[in-house]
Structure formats: structure tokens, C-alpha cells
Amino acid sequence: MDEKIAPLLEELTRALGDLEKTGIRAEFEKLIAFRVPPDVAKESILRKFGGKRKILKVKDLSANIKNFELTGRILDLGEKSIRPQAGAQEKPSRLYTGVLADETGSVLFSSWRELPGSIGDVINIKNAYVRIWQNRIRLSIGEQSPVSKISDSSLPPLSELSASKKKKLIDIGAADFSVDTVACVLKLSYREILVKGRKSRVISGVLADETGRLPFTAWIELPGIDIGGIIRIEGAQVRMFRGMPSVNILSSTKISSIGPDESGKLAFTFESAAKDPVPIKIQEINSRDSMFDVSIAGNLVSVRPGSGIISRCPECSRVIQKGNCRVHGKVEGIWDMRIKAILDDGTGSVSVMFPRELAEIIYGKTLEEAEQLMFSDVSKDAVYEDLRRFLTGRYLAVRGNSSRSEFGISFVAENAWVPEEDLAVRVVDLLRRLGLDEEDGQDKSSQVSGGGIELA
Structure with a gap:
């Protein structure tokens, strides 16, 4: 083997694992055969199969990130046989699944090959990636993901990592598997669903504390629990739905009411937690993976393409193009209206989607009136x-x-x-910044009432 190529193959092996098994070696040799310089070929392979690897903690994991390194302790580990579909030529395979944790959180994982460790052991994973499975993130360990067992680690022991974390609602996220929390019940509703052909009653609602709010779902009865009650939840699971964490109360979850003596020591009451949320900075929105039931305010600096009248599939409600749905093919679409805009408050900007009900209000035209405008104008973008x-x-x-x-x-x-009172304060502040309240001999005191501005 060429002395210049051998060290490069060793580097690729350390970074990407078994080159023969993954086909990376063949890809590398193909580039060399086309007279690509060895160093350039190596960088090309790394970009394609690996790239620059980051060392992450569990709390840093989010949807669709890849090529990172992570170290964690195995909290749970199991395996199951995967049988191919009838007529398929693939052989049965085994899938290893479990829970991995570090001091920042825990995450579900799956691996198509046996791991060098058991429950309680610490493993290091390179070239890992994240996928969404059943509405929550899952750490995926592929054929190109080298895994090694670490004998000595600074991670907390198994007993500590396995215990549910006591958290405020604002701190619960995708990296949490089981949590304890104290919150009040803001909303409560009941519905019946079919589970394996049998009717089951599900309780859903909204929890709140002094830091924020989160939705919850209970698969068990909650005797004595009602709106306004403050409860302690121990061992609830965290599920993700559309990128939002939800507190999942199961049969193994402990629920207890907080009495008057203990509730008096809390930083919140039902009355304080039930108040409408005060607008926060968009900078804070952008710093978190998700936030539930929050308010922001700013200027609409851009209306994005895709706003206006759209056509949806009558079966799945997906937006269709030229009468074709990605799932159901040729369909007769249903007209709808939405607005996709960029809101900016000076600390940051965020993409906001307004569904039809809100779009009609802030636009000042109904869907039917917008249709008339579209059909009366030669431009489809009217x-x-x-x-x-x-x-x-x-x-x-x-x-x-x-x-x-x-x-x-x-x-x-x-x-x-339109926050009229806030708008009035902003105008007064603008006048002050322009120096209009500092003229000699003039009283520029401002009175703001009812959203209007009166300069005396």
C-alpha cells in the first residue's frame, strides 16, 4: 500500500469506524483512481460521511443533528428480533434499545449492533445522529458509529441518574425522560379514545407554575384533582408532540394534592399562574427548543412566500401544489388562508404562522373576500x-x-x-429620545390611558 495513503486510511478508520464494512474504503479508492489527491480525498470522505464532530451533552440534542460525540451511562438496555416482511430477502436482525443518561438528562437510543456494555456501564459514542421517533428525539447508533466502553468516568452513579429529576416546568425538555414537579391545574378535559379496539378515557389539560406552562396527559383517573388544585407529580414521563414537551401521567406516576400549609410556601398561586402571560423577548424564544403558551410583540418586518390563499388536501390537510398531494396524489383541494411572517422586536426575529382565523382578523379580509381579489386580478400572487x-x-x-x-x-x-398601551408607551419613549420633552418652559409630561397618548 502507498505509504502516503495508509496513514490517511488509519485516520478515517479512527473517525468513521470499519471502512471495509461501511463501504468507505471503496469510496476512498475510487477517488484515488480518479487522480484526486489523497489529502483532498480524505477531506471529501470526512465531509460526506462525517464532517467536523462536536462533543455534546444530552441536553444539547435536538432533531436531525448528526456526526457528534456523546458519553453516557446506560440506564436501560433491551433487545428484540426484527423479522423482515413477507417476501423480503433480508435475514432477521436484532435491534438494541434503551436509555442513555449523563448529568444533563436522559435520551432513548437504538443500535443495530450489540453494544460493549450493560446497564450501569459508561459508553462513548462517536459519529452518532438524532432522529425523531414517536414524537421525541432518539439517539441512533449506526454502523459508522464507533462505540467504546469507558472504565473510569466522572458521570454520576446509576442510582442518581435513574432518579426522576425535580424540575420547574420551564426546564422540562426533550432531554428529560422522567421528572418530578409541583404545579397547579389550569385546564382539565376528558375524552374517550380507542386503544387496541377498546374505549379508554384520557384526561388532558394544562399545568402551570411561576416559570411557565406545559400540557399534560393522564392515562389514569385523577380522583380529587380539579382545576385550581396544586399537585405534586412524581415519576411522570416526558413525551414530545410537534416539538413540544408534554407531561405524561402513567399508572406508575405518583400524584398527590398540596395542602394549604405547603402551598403557602410556594412561589405561585393559582391566581398568579392563571394570569395572561406577559410578552417576553424574542431572544429568549430563540434560546430555547420550545416554549408553551407565551406572548411576544414586535414589528412584522416581512411577509413570507406561501402566505395568502392555499389549497389543502381534503384527506390529510397538507398543502397541495397543482392539485397534487404528496400522500394522496391527485385531489380536489380545499381553499384555506394563512400568513407566514417574520416578527422582530430588536432582540431577535422569529417566523410566525397565523392560521385562517387569525389571518382573517389581522388582514381585515375573510377567505371569501380574498378569493374574490385573487380571481379578479390577473396575478395569482394578488x-x-x-x-x-x-x-x-x-x-x-x-x-x-x-x-x-x-x-x-x-x-x-x-x-x-395590537398592544395599544404598549404602543403608547413606545411613542412617548420615542419622543423622549428625540428630545421633545426637554424644551425650556414647556411641560411635556405624558399621560397614557386607554391606549391613547395625550401630551399636556
Whole structure:
């Protein structure tokens, strides 16, 4: 073997694992055969199969990231046989699944090959990647992911990592598997669903404390628990739905009511937690993977393409293009309207989606009126252009949920309004910054009431 190539293959092996098994060696030799310089070929292989690896903690994991290194302790480990579908030529394989944890959180994992460790052991994984499975992140260990057992580690012991973490609602996220928390019940509803052909009653609602709110689902009865009650939850599982964590109460979860003596020592009451959320900075929205039921305010600096009248599939409600749905093929679409805009408050910006109900309110036109505009104009973008003229630059407050995806942070609005009182304060502040309240002999005291401004 060429002396220049051998060291490069060793580097690739250390970074990417078994080159023969993964086909990387053949790819490398193919580049060499085409007279690609060895160093350039190595960098090309690393970019394609690996790239620059980052060392992450469990709390750093999010959807669709890849090629990172992580060290954790195995909390749970199992295996199951995967049988191929009838007629397939593949042989039965084994899938290893479990829970991996470090001092920042825990995460489900899956591996198609046996791991060099058992429950309680610490392993190091290179070239790992994250996928979404059943609405939560899952650490995937592939054929190109070298795994090694670490004998000495600074990670907390198994007993400590296995214990449920006591957390405030704002701190619960995708890296949590089991949590303890104290919160009050803001909303409560019941519904029946079919589980394996049998009817089952599910309780859902919203929890709140002094830090924020989160949805919850209970698969068991909650006797004595009602709206306004403050409860202690121990051993609840965290599930992800559309990028948002949800507290899942199972048969193994302990639920108890907080009495008056203990509730008096808490930093919140039902009355304080039930107040409408005060607008926060968009910078804070962008710093978190998700936030539930929060408010932000800023200027609409851009109306994005895809706003206006759209057509949806009658079966799955996906947006269709030229009468074709990605899942159901040729369909007769149903008209709908939405607005996708960029909201900026000076600390950051975020993409906000307004569904039809809100789009009609802030646009000032119903879907039917927008259809008339579209059909009366020769341009198919008539509604979009009208939205841009009408909305760009307007100051708006919105309330809803934010979540992070591979495309960044998105905010789905559930309510929107013009914050008149805030607008009045902003105008007074602008006058002050312009020096209009500092003229000699003139009283420029400002009175703000009812959203209006009166300069005396």
C-alpha cells in the first residue's frame, strides 16, 4: 500500500469506524483512481460521511443533528428480533434499545449492533445522529458509529441518574425522560379514545407554575384533582408532540394534592399562574427548543412566500401544489388562508404562522373576500402582494407556542392583537429620545390611558 495513503486510511478508520464494512474504503479508492489527491480525498470522505464532530451533552440534542460525540451511562438496555416482511430477502436482525443518561438528562437510543456494555456501564459514542421517533428525539447508533466502553468516568452513579429529576416546568425538555414537579391545574378535559379496539378515557389539560406552562396527559383517573388544585407529580414521563414537551401521567406516576400549609410556601398561586402571560423577548424564544403558551410583540418586518390563499388536501390537510398531494396524489383541494411572517422586536426575529382565523382578523379580509381579489386580478400572487402592503411594518403582539426544527424556530400563533398601551408607551419613549420633552418652559409630561397618548 502507498505509504502516503495508509496513514490517511488509519485516520478515517479512527473517525468513521470499519471502512471495509461501511463501504468507505471503496469510496476512498475510487477517488484515488480518479487522480484526486489523497489529502483532498480524505477531506471529501470526512465531509460526506462525517464532517467536523462536536462533543455534546444530552441536553444539547435536538432533531436531525448528526456526526457528534456523546458519553453516557446506560440506564436501560433491551433487545428484540426484527423479522423482515413477507417476501423480503433480508435475514432477521436484532435491534438494541434503551436509555442513555449523563448529568444533563436522559435520551432513548437504538443500535443495530450489540453494544460493549450493560446497564450501569459508561459508553462513548462517536459519529452518532438524532432522529425523531414517536414524537421525541432518539439517539441512533449506526454502523459508522464507533462505540467504546469507558472504565473510569466522572458521570454520576446509576442510582442518581435513574432518579426522576425535580424540575420547574420551564426546564422540562426533550432531554428529560422522567421528572418530578409541583404545579397547579389550569385546564382539565376528558375524552374517550380507542386503544387496541377498546374505549379508554384520557384526561388532558394544562399545568402551570411561576416559570411557565406545559400540557399534560393522564392515562389514569385523577380522583380529587380539579382545576385550581396544586399537585405534586412524581415519576411522570416526558413525551414530545410537534416539538413540544408534554407531561405524561402513567399508572406508575405518583400524584398527590398540596395542602394549604405547603402551598403557602410556594412561589405561585393559582391566581398568579392563571394570569395572561406577559410578552417576553424574542431572544429568549430563540434560546430555547420550545416554549408553551407565551406572548411576544414586535414589528412584522416581512411577509413570507406561501402566505395568502392555499389549497389543502381534503384527506390529510397538507398543502397541495397543482392539485397534487404528496400522500394522496391527485385531489380536489380545499381553499384555506394563512400568513407566514417574520416578527422582530430588536432582540431577535422569529417566523410566525397565523392560521385562517387569525389571518382573517389581522388582514381585515375573510377567505371569501380574498378569493374574490385573487380571481379578479390577473396575478395569482394578488393576495400575497396585498398582504405585504398591508402588514409589513405593523406592530403586533401574538400568543402561542414555539418549537425548534431543522429549519429553525417557528411560532404558531393562537391569538394576536395590537398592544395599544404598549404602543403608547413606545411613542412617548420615542419622543423622549428625540428630545421633545426637554424644551425650556414647556411641560411635556405624558399621560397614557386607554391606549391613547395625550401630551399636556
